[in-house]
Amino acid sequence: MTLHSEQDYLNLIDRHFPSRLDTLDTVQLGRGDDCAILGINGFACVSSDLFLDGVHFRRSYFSPSDIGHKALAVNLSDIAAMGGVPRAFSLDLMVPEGLGFDFWGQFLTGMAKLAAAYEVVLVGGDLSRSPILGTSIHIWGEPGPSGRLLTRSAAQPGDLLVVAGHLGLARVGLHMLEVKGTAAIHDYPLSTNQHLRPRPRVAEGLILAANAEVHAMMDLSDGLARDLPRLLAASGNLGARLAITDGTLHDEVRRFSERQGVAPELTAMLGGEDYGLLAALSPEALRDAQRDIPRLEVIGVVTQEPGILLNDRPYANAGFDHFGE
Amino acid sequence: MTLHSEQDYLNLIDRHFPSRLDTLDTVQLGRGDDCAILGINGFACVSSDLFLDGVHFRRSYFSPSDIGHKALAVNLSDIAAMGGVPRAFSLDLMVPEGLGFDFWGQFLTGMAKLAAAYEVVLVGGDLSRSPILGTSIHIWGEPGPSGRLLTRSAAQPGDLLVVAGHLGLARVGLHMLEVKGTAAIHDYPLSTNQHLRPRPRVAEGLILAANAEVHAMMDLSDGLARDLPRLLAASGNLGARLAITDGTLHDEVRRFSERQGVAPELTAMLGGEDYGLLAALSPEALRDAQRDIPRLEVIGVVTQEPGILLNDRPYANAGFDHFGE
Numbered sequence: 001m002t003l004h005s006e007q008d009y010l011n012l013i014d015r016h017f018p019s020r021l022d023t024l025d026t027v028q029l030g031r032g033d034d035c036a037i038l039g040i041n042g043f044a045c046v047s048s049d050l051f052l053d054g055v056h057f058r059r060s061y062f063s064p065s066d067i068g069h070k071a072l073a074v075n076l077s078d079i080a081a082m083g084g085v086p087r088a089f090s091l092d093l094m095v096p097e098g099l100g101f102d103f104w105g106q107f108l109t110g111m112a113k114l115a116a117a118y119e120v121v122l123v124g125g126d127l128s129r130s131p132i133l134g135t136s137i138h139i140w141g142e143p144g145p146s147g148r149l150l151t152r153s154a155a156q157p158g159d160l161l162v163v164a165g166h167l168g169l170a171r172v173g174l175h176m177l178e179v180k181g182t183a184a185i186h187d188y189p190l191s192t193n194q195h196l197r198p199r200p201r202v203a204e205g206l207i208l209a210a211n212a213e214v215h216a217m218m219d220l221s222d223g224l225a226r227d228l229p230r231l232l233a234a235s236g237n238l239g240a241r242l243a244i245t246d247g248t249l250h251d252e253v254r255r256f257s258e259r260q261g262v263a264p265e266l267t268a269m270l271g272g273e274d275y276g277l278l279a280a281l282s283p284e285a286l287r288d289a290q291r292d293i294p295r296l297e298v299i300g301v302v303t304q305e306p307g308i309l310l311n312d313r314p315y316a317n318a319g320f321d322h323f324g325e
Numbered sequence: 326m327t328l329h330s331e332q333d334y335l336n337l338i339d340r341h342f343p344s345r346l347d348t349l350d351t352v353q354l355g356r357g358d359d360c361a362i363l364g365i366n367g368f369a370c371v372s373s374d375l376f377l378d379g380v381h382f383r384r385s386y387f388s389p390s391d392i393g394h395k396a397l398a399v400n401l402s403d404i405a406a407m408g409g410v411p412r413a414f415s416l417d418l419m420v421p422e423g424l425g426f427d428f429w430g431q432f433l434t435g436m437a438k439l440a441a442a443y444e445v446v447l448v449g450g451d452l453s454r455s456p457i458l459g460t461s462i463h464i465w466g467e468p469g470p471s472g473r474l475l476t477r478s479a480a481q482p483g484d485l486l487v488v489a490g491h492l493g494l495a496r497v498g499l500h501m502l503e504v505k506g507t508a509a510i511h512d513y514p515l516s517t518n519q520h521l522r523p524r525p526r527v528a529e530g531l532i533l534a535a536n537a538e539v540h541a542m543m544d545l546s547d548g549l550a551r552d553l554p555r556l557l558a559a560s561g562n563l564g565a566r567l568a569i570t571d572g573t574l575h576d577e578v579r580r581f582s583e584r585q586g587v588a589p590e591l592t593a594m595l596g597g598e599d600y601g602l603l604a605a606l607s608p609e610a611l612r613d614a615q616r617d618i619p620r621l622e623v624i625g626v627v628t629q630e631p632g633i634l635l636n637d638r639p640y641a642n643a644g645f646d647h648f649g650e
Contacts, residue, residue: 028368032559033476034406034543035370035466043353044369045360048463050417050453081359092375092417092461126461128375136417136451136461138373141360151358218359234357 003101009093009127012101016108017115017122026087026142027121036123038088038140045141045149047078052094052134059133061177061184064103065110066196067133072111074221075139076118076200077275081219083150083209084141086202088123089115091137094130118202146210155216155235155280157304161242162289162296164204165276167224167249167268170194172256174273191252198275205277207292213285223272224299225315228308231278235302241309242300244268265311328426334418334452337426341433342440342447351412351467352446361448363413363465370466370474372403377419377459384458386502386509389428390435391521392458397439399546400464401525402600406544408475408534409466411527413448414440416462419455443527471535480541480560480605482629486567487614487621489529490601492549492574492593494519497581499598516577523600530602532617538610548597549624550640553633556603560627566634567625569593590636 003009019030029037038044051071053059062070072089079086091111115122120139143149173195176184185192201219208214216235220227232238244265246254253271257264280302281289290296308315328334344355354362363369376396378384387395397414404411416436440447445464468474498520501509510517526544533539541560545552557563569590571579578596582589605627606614615621633640 029474029476033478034403035372035409035474037407037474038365038369038371039367040363040365040369042364042366044363044365046363046415046463046465047360047449048415048417048451048461050419050451050455050461052419052453052455054456055454078359082362084360090371090373090463092373092463094375094377094459124372126373126375128377129380130375130377130459131379131457132455134419134455136373136375136463138371138415138461138463140371149354149360149362151354153358 003104006127009095009104012104013108016112027123031122031124036090038123040142043143043149045079045082045084046138047075048136048138049074049078050134050136053132061182062196064106068107068110069114069197071135071137072114073198073200074275075137076120076202077198077219077221079139079141080200080202080205081217081277082141083144083148083205083217085144085206086118086120086139086141088121089137089139090123091125091135093125093127094132094134095127096130096133099133118200144206144210148209150209150214150217152216152218152231153234155231155238155302157238157302158283159215159280159302160283160286160298161240161300161302162279162281162286162298163276164201164293164296165220165274166194166253167244167274167276168253168271169250170198170273170275171223171267171271172253175256188252188256190250191256195273198273200275201277204293208277208279208289211281211285211289214279214281214289217277217279220274220276220278221272223270224278225269227278231280232302237306239303239306239308240300241303242315243311244299248297248299269310269315328429331452334420334429337429338433341437352448356447356449361415363448365467368468368474370404370407370409371463372400373461373463374399374403375459375461378457386507387521389431393432393435394439394522396460396462397436398523398525399600400462401443401445401527402523402544402546404464404466405525405527405530406542406602407466408469408473408530408542410469410531411443411445411464411466413446414462414464415448416450416460418450418452419457419459420452421455421458424458443525469531469535473534475534475539475542477541477543477556478559480556480563480627482563482627483608484540484605484627485608485611485623486565486625486627487604487606487611487623488601489526489618489621490545490599491519491578492569492599492601493578493596494575495523495598495600496548496592496596497578500581513577513581515575516581520598523598525600526602529618533602533604533614536606536610536614539604539606539614542602542604545599545601545603546597548595549603550594552603556605557627562631564628564631564633565625566628568636569624573622573624594635594640
């Protein structure tokens with residue numbers, strides 16, 4: 001079976017995203033008109049991300065299903081970062097020549113499985129021929145039962161910094177996949193999986209946002225070295241004292257760092273695309289938070305003094321910037 | 326001045342889209358966090374469009390400002406097509422190497438002028454290095470004072486088909502720009518302008534949606550030949566009898582068709598990217614509609630019988646499909 005017309009692509013999308021889920025109250029009108037219509041009473045949190053071949057992923061080691069999964073996962077993570085409940089998304093799809101029915105079937109399967117797991121509805125989008133394969137996904141979420149959406153801008157001196165997720169794991173996966181291709185999966189199963197198929201931490205985000213003593217939150221997409229300064233700056237020129245020890249880090253991160261001859265805490269600092277959640281909370285709130293999220297790791301404390309101390313030494317680094325020279 | 330880092334691009338965007346407009350009630354939290362937060366009580370209409378170099382525009386005859394303008398205009402047109410009021414948009418920007426500060430300054434100026442004219446706020450987006458220049462814009466609108474958002478799916482037999490806009494004008498502009506480049510602007514000023522800088526018909530959309538006797542509406546993005554069947558199919562396998570005469574068409578469309586040796590009504594049928602509005606309304610509503618929108622042209626009538634008759638002859642054509650072979 002081949003795809004000859006725009007309608008062929010739309011039919012394939014319809015098969016993977018049947019409209020029965022469109023009966024959620026949020027989606028008043030689904031795909032097929034000039035706009036979708038969402039029913040929202042109060043607040044919606046909205047975000048969007050590009051996911052481009054050769055920039056955000058490589059087809060040499062991403063399966064079509066991985067591409068579909070991760071394109072949506074990085075957007076779900078933005079809703080998780082506010083403590084929201086993801087509801088609906090739209091898909092702008094850039095379609096190069098030469099990818100057939102099998103590719104698109106697997107791509108949509110990967111995306112549709114994740115969408116079903118998180119109960120988000122595909123409400124629209126755009127399709128275009130393109131020189132490159134890529135997606136732009138926009139996503140809408142709503143506050144959870146607590147009614148609270150949590151920004152990154154109200155951390156306070158004395159707050160503990162906690163992370164839900166494994167610092168550096170996706171970076172290890174990326175590095176090994178770049179070096180060894182899919183053969184890396186055998187030696188670094190969790191790292192490579194973290195890079196190829198990250199799990200958006202929606203449940204953790206909801207728990208943290210519902211706790212009034214959690215003051216600020218964001219997801220870790222560009223690495224702690226780059227993301228933590230954003231949280232500290234948004235909260236008013238604050239600083240942090242970090243203690244990232246071997247005990248905090250995943251086995252594979254330690255093993256990788258040892259083999260590379262780098263300090264594991266540096267692998268952790270630079271680890272982009274972890275899609276863990278970073279939050280600042282008052283020390284009294286830690287016990288409740290760790291009861292609900294057992295693997296919530298304390299990595300440091302917010303300070304009035306600007307700048308970052310890592311394991312008692314000043315830390316200065318930019319993290320990942322793909323516009324950097 | 327050059328752009329070296331992601332922050333340089335963000336600073337340039339901030340300069341062109343100052344956050345003072347972000348005080349609209351709709352925008353509870355603007356750019357800079359993981360998500361924007363919109364305040365919506367009731368319904369939002371949402372849409373998105375890709376705008377890619379070499380697919381939707383060419384840099385040989387689109388100025389940077391034209392690119393910025395049209396990327397947003399085609400999205401505003403989707404809100405107009407529902408009779409909504411556009412409120413906010415997000416911009417996913419694909420940034421190839423080699424475009425400097427001047428290019429981006431003009432691009433953002435073109436986009437920001439249109440955004441200011443329509444009072445839409447830039448609330449977020451994503452930036453990425455990319456092999457190609459392009460945008461994906463997602464837009465949110467709300468119902469106007471009438472509270473009504475108008476779909477394409479309730480046209481009735483006997484309804485008049487009306488168009489706000491000039492059928493075929495953008496197609497003439499595209500054709501002449503492809504053949505003569507910017508030299509075409511002199512001979513075909515309105516056609517080329519219609520292709521390069523379409524005007525979204527938000528005011529007309531609001532007027533039509535407020536009239537209960539207007540039953541269906543959509544914008545003309547792929548040409549009447551392709552868009553009208555969508556409206557007729559969505560309304561339940563209806564047909565249409567069209568009368569498109571020289572009097573209905575713009576001077577430049579007639580002149581172009583004469584020189585090409587094609588019937589002007591065929592130029593009109595195939596005219597993609599007109600971004601006019603097509604609506605179906607009861608005959609009794611025409612007078613009110615034409616009082617409020619003086620140039621609303623009647624082009625035909627909806628029939629119970631499927632199929633399209635154009636000037637009394639059967640018409641069958643697919644219109645534009647950039648996946649077609």
